[in-house]
Amino acid sequence: MRPDAVKRSLDQWLAWIEGQHPRAIDMGLDRVREVADRMGLPRPARHVITVAGTNGKGSTVAFLEAIGRAQGWRVGAYTSPHLFAYNERVRVDGRAAEDAALVQAFESVEAARAADAPISLTYFEFGTLAALWLFAREPLDLVILEVGLGGRLDATNIVDPDVAVVTAVDLDHGDWLGHDRETVGLEKAGIARGWKPLVLGEDDPPASVLRHAYRIGASALRAGCDFFFGPVDASHWRWREVGYGVDLPYPALRAPVQMRNAATAIAALRALDAELSDEAIVRGVAAARVPGRLQSFDLDGVEVVVDVGHNPHAAAGLADWLRVEPAVGRVHAVYAALEDKDVAGVVSALAVQVSSWQLAGLAGVPRGLEAQALAARLPDTAAAAAPTHDSVAAALDAARAAAVPGDRILVLGSFHTAAAALELLQGRH
Numbered sequence: 001m002r003p004d005a006v007k008r009s010l011d012q013w014l015a016w017i018e019g020q021h022p023r024a025i026d027m028g029l030d031r032v033r034e035v036a037d038r039m040g041l042p043r044p045a046r047h048v049i050t051v052a053g054t055n056g057k058g059s060t061v062a063f064l065e066a067i068g069r070a071q072g073w074r075v076g077a078y079t080s081p082h083l084f085a086y087n088e089r090v091r092v093d094g095r096a097a098e099d100a101a102l103v104q105a106f107e108s109v110e111a112a113r114a115a116d117a118p119i120s121l122t123y124f125e126f127g128t129l130a131a132l133w134l135f136a137r138e139p140l141d142l143v144i145l146e147v148g149l150g151g152r153l154d155a156t157n158i159v160d161p162d163v164a165v166v167t168a169v170d171l172d173h174g175d176w177l178g179h180d181r182e183t184v185g186l187e188k189a190g191i192a193r194g195w196k197p198l199v200l201g202e203d204d205p206p207a208s209v210l211r212h213a214y215r216i217g218a219s220a221l222r223a224g225c226d227f228f229f230g231p232v233d234a235s236h237w238r239w240r241e242v243g244y245g246v247d248l249p250y251p252a253l254r255a256p257v258q259m260r261n262a263a264t265a266i267a268a269l270r271a272l273d274a275e276l277s278d279e280a281i282v283r284g285v286a287a288a289r290v291p292g293r294l295q296s297f298d299l300d301g302v303e304v305v306v307d308v309g310h311n312p313h314a315a316a317g318l319a320d321w322l323r324v325e326p327a328v329g330r331v332h333a334v335y336a337a338l339e340d341k342d343v344a345g346v347v348s349a350l351a352v353q354v355s356s357w358q359l360a361g362l363a364g365v366p367r368g369l370e371a372q373a374l375a376a377r378l379p380d381t382a383a384a385a386a387p388t389h390d391s392v393a394a395a396l397d398a399a400r401a402a403a404v405p406g407d408r409i410l411v412l413g414s415f416h417t418a419a420a421a422l423e424l425l426q427g428r429h
Contacts, residue, residue: 010099013106014086017126027153032125036132036158038112044135045076045143047272048159052151052188053167055314056201056261058290059253060167063265064144067284069094071276073141078131078156080124080148083292083419090131092138105130124148128155141274152190163271164191164218166209167201167264170313185209192218197271201264221267229263239266239281246278249286254294255321262288292418294321297425301405303327304396304425308418310337312345318412322353328406332399335383336360336392336417337374338367346413347381354410356402357386360395365416371395392420 049064051057061079068075074093082088090097097105109129113119121129128148135143145156151166169185185206192198194217200209203224213220221227227241236247237259246266251258262285269276297304309318322331333354337343347357359375362368369377371388378384389395392411399409411421 008100008103008107010086010102013103017106017121018123020120020126026122027150029153029155029158031119031121032129032155033158035109035113035119035121035125035129038115039108039129039133041129041132042136044132044159045140047142047163047274048145048161049142049163049165049268049272050145050147050151050156050159050161050191051165051167052147052154052191053165053201054170054184054188054311055309055317056167056257056264057146058308059258059261059288059293060165060201060265060268061144061146062253062288062290063251063262063284064142064268065091065094066288067265067269067276067281068142068144070283070287071280074139076131076135076138076140076143077146078128078135078144079146080127081415083415083422086127089127090134092135092140097134101134102130105133108133122155125155128158132159142272147188147191150190151188153187154191157191160193161191161196162273163197163199163268164193165199165201165264165268166191166205167261168313169202169206169209170311181206182208186212189213192216194218197221197268199264199268199271201260221271223260223263223267227263227267227270229259239263241267241270244270246281248282251285251288253288253290254296254325255317256324257317257320292415292422294318295418295422299400302400302403302407302409304400304409304411304421306411306418306421306425308415309412310341310346310414312342312349315346315349315412318410319350319353322350322410327408329404330355330407332356332358332403332407332409333383334358334360334392334395334399334409334411334417334421335374335413336362336371336395336420337369337413338362338365338416339369339373340367341414343369343374343377344381347378347383350410351382354382356399357383358395358399359383359386359388360392360413360417361388361390362392362414362416362420363390368416392417393424396421396424
């Protein structure tokens with residue numbers, strides 16, 4: 001029985017949607033496109049930017065959103081996953097969607113899905129259609145769509161973007177996307193459209209991405225080739241392209257990679273057929289925030305930093321940040337992960353920078369590894385003999401007990417890991 005026949009609760013809808021498709025991931029556009037056609041979904045905004053990439057998507061979306069809003073545009077953003085509440089996934093003008101609005105959107109999707117010959121949708125497909133339905137009811141200047149998985153067959157790809165962005169290409173979700181950068185890159189490049197800009201955040205993207213852009217006639221705009229960025233002094237960096245440049249404050253988002261993410265966002269917005277002022281770029285870069293990205297807390301002189309990093313590429317970025325901003329004392333890592341991740345690769349990427357490890361289990365989380373299972377996958381790493389704990393909370397407590405003022409605790413491994421830590425650190429219930 002559909003939840004709207006019982007009560008109009010968002011939690012009821014989410015639980016029901018999660019159980020409707022036999023597989024959590026079922027890549028392909030035919031089913032979701034058919035339901036979108038039944039719903040009569042229009043284009044969600046005057047301009048659309050779609051963002052794919054192994055890492056950096058969320059931060060790049062945040063820069064796009066903040067700069068667009070600073071320009072005075074009405075901006076919608078669809079991101080995933082969420083940290084605390086599903087509502088975080090759908091934002092209009094920086095505000096998360098209300099429960100009632102999401103329920104109404106789910107009802108609309110379900111009415112179309114169940115009409116005539118019912119069509120099965122995954123949780124992500126259902127949510128994507130709901131977000132597009134909500135955006136279409138707002139007079140939006142820009143909608144930013146973050147790809148959930150891959151690109152070519154992701155539900156967000158039913159919308160033709162004005163600008164496509166691929167932030168970075170590395171190995172993750174190998175069973176779905178492939179086991180080498182060329183194959184993964186081609187999947188992500190599937191969001192590009194002929195004769196439209198494709199912005200590439202890497203200086204050296206896979207050749208498959210560039211070949212695909214050439215084949216379909218997309219205009220590839222590449223970091224280090226078509227746009228450039230770099231430090232000016234201790235307070236400023238510069239973004240430039242041929243005939244234009246702007247000096248900017250460093251992003252409030254920490255880590256060296258955030259300058260690249262901001263630069264990629266600027267290139268994407270500059271590629272739109274829309275007016276964009278220097279002031280909006282400056283204000284947006286300074287204003288962008290993303291929870292769970294090197295989010296810092298001071299606990300009696302011990303810095304606790306929470307990051308959603310969950311694969312070796314993200315871990316390498318964290319290692320770069322630890323080198324650039326070293327702790328006064330030791331670095332203690334709290335690590336919990338999902339079963340389909342390269343956990344040994346994550347630990348190895350951070351081995352030089354981390355002094356000690358605490359391994360945590362993700363009980364009750366789909367695909368969550370128990371701490372002992374996580375330890376069993378790390379026989380030849382720096383965390384091989386690390387203490388194990390049933391929960392992130394217990395591991396964080398152990399790290400705090402071992403730390404002294406001047407030390408740093410780094411909590412990482414997944415959105416679930418970050419959410420568990422942030423619940424404690426922010427006093428959330």
